[in-house]
Amino acid sequence: MKIATWNINSVRLRINLVIKFLKEHDIDVLCLQETKTQDEQFPVQALAEAGWPNIAIRGEKSYNGVAILSRLPLTDISHLNWTGRTDCRHISGVVKGLTLHNFYIPAGGDEPDIDKNPKFSHKLNFIAEMTKHFSQQQPSRSILVGDLNIAPLAEDVWSTRQLRNTVSHTAIERKNLLALVEQGGWTDSVRAHFGPKEVLFSWWSYRARDWVASNRGRRLDHIWVSRDLASKVEAVTIESAMRGAEKPSDHVPLTITLQS
DNA sequence: ATGGCAAATTGAATTTGA
Numbered sequence: 001m002k003i004a005t006w007n008i009n010s011v012r013l014r015i016n017l018v019i020k021f022l023k024e025h026d027i028d029v030l031c032l033q034e035t036k037t038q039d040e041q042f043p044v045q046a047l048a049e050a051g052w053p054n055i056a057i058r059g060e061k062s063y064n065g066v067a068i069l070s071r072l073p074l075t076d077i078s079h080l081n082w083t084g085r086t087d088c089r090h091i092s093g094v095v096k097g098l099t100l101h102n103f104y105i106p107a108g109g110d111e112p113d114i115d116k117n118p119k120f121s122h123k124l125n126f127i128a129e130m131t132k133h134f135s136q137q138q139p140s141r142s143i144l145v146g147d148l149n150i151a152p153l154a155e156d157v158w159s160t161r162q163l164r165n166t167v168s169h170t171a172i173e174r175k176n177l178l179a180l181v182e183q184g185g186w187t188d189s190v191r192a193h194f195g196p197k198e199v200l201f202s203w204w205s206y207r208a209r210d211w212v213a214s215n216r217g218r219r220l221d222h223i224w225v226s227r228d229l230a231s232k233v234e235a236v237t238i239e240s241a242m243r244g245a246e247k248p249s250d251h252v253p254l255t256i257t258l259q260s
Numbered sequence: 261a262t263g264g265c266a267a268a269t270t271g272a273a274t275t276t277g278a
Contacts, residue, residue: 009277010267034277036268062268063276107278110261149278165261168278205278206265214264220278250266250277 001072001096001260003029005145005221006242007104007203007251011035011067015043017245018069019050021253025239028072029095030253031102033147035065042067058091066091066102066146080133083125096260098229099139103130103146108167120167123149127176134184139226143258144186147251148222150177153191155199156219168218186224189256193236203251204243211243223256232259 004027008014011032022030030052035042037059044055047069054074059065065088068074076094089104105126109119127150150173154160163169181188194200201217208214225233235257242252 013267034267107276109276110278162261166278203278205263206267207263209264218278247266 001028001098002026002255002257003031003100003143003145003223004253004255005031005033005102005147005223006253007033007147007221007249009034009036009249009251011065012037012041012043014247014249015046017242017247017249019046021239021242022050022052022069025253025255027255028070029074029100030069031100031145032067032069033065033102033104035059035067036062037065056091056093058088060088064088064104066104068093068100068102070095072096082129083122089126097141098258099142101142101144101146103144103148105146105148105150107149108173110167112165112167112170112172123167124172124176127173127180131176131180131183134180134186138185140228142226143229143256144224145222145254147220148177149220150174151218151220152177152188153196153219155197156201158199158201158216158218163218168220181224185226187227187230189223189225189230189233190219190236190238190254192230193233200238201240202238202254206250221251221254223254225256225258229258233257234259 054070108123114121202221
């Protein structure tokens with residue numbers, strides 16, 4: 001089974017790119033973030049006609065929004081409201097006995113100071129709740145994917161020194177995300193696959209004149225598996241070429257192939 | 261510490277992203 005995650009930055013704008021990706025990469029399940037679309041406007045018909053009729057969506061106008069698209073039966077669709085908000089940052093479901101958690105963790109604003117910046121405290125509170133949740137319910141037969149908006153390791157950014165005070169790579173975020181992996185019972189399957197030394201990015205800013213030449217990326221998107229699944233991972237890919245598509249998202253898809 | 265952009269919404273300017 002091949003599962004992918006992608007922050008699409010508007011699913012309505014990029015539905016044709018999504019369908020092309022699903023077909024060309026033979027994807028069974030795609031988890032999307034930042035769909036930015038109310039449920040009644042989600043392009044379910046185009047996806048069903050393309051061969052992905054099993055869809056779980058949780059969207060709102062303009063911001064956030066997550067979805068799971070599957071060509072296999074998708075059951076047990078559910079969600080949790082993290083930090084007491086209903087802002088469409090999580091959806092879960094079950095495919096072939098595997099529980100999928102799809103997250104869009106808050107970006108956290110500009111200033112990495114919880115006293116001055118409520119968006120940053122929201123982000124840290126969100127991670128703290130996730131850590132508590134998965135510590136109390138250790139996952140099994142589970143996969144957690146999404147735009148987690150943190151690049152935890154030095155090898156996950158173009159310059160760990162220049163980004164040390166930039167939200168997504170501050171010491172507290174890095175430490176807390178690694179604690180969530182550890183205490184939550186997860187394995188970072190992308191890092192495990194490529195090894196500790198390889199520099200890996202999943203996001204490149206729209207602001208660069210030439211994203212390839214400047215290559216100032218960060219690994220903000222993740223695929224984690226519960227530890228019982230770690231030995232079942234057959235392949236992992238980062239589809240960097242998608243950043244070069246016409247009208248691209250600023251994030252690229254990641255995929256994992258699990259023995260089934 | 262920032263930013264050369266992009267998207268959605270509302271209707272040229274604002275908010276948000278990271």
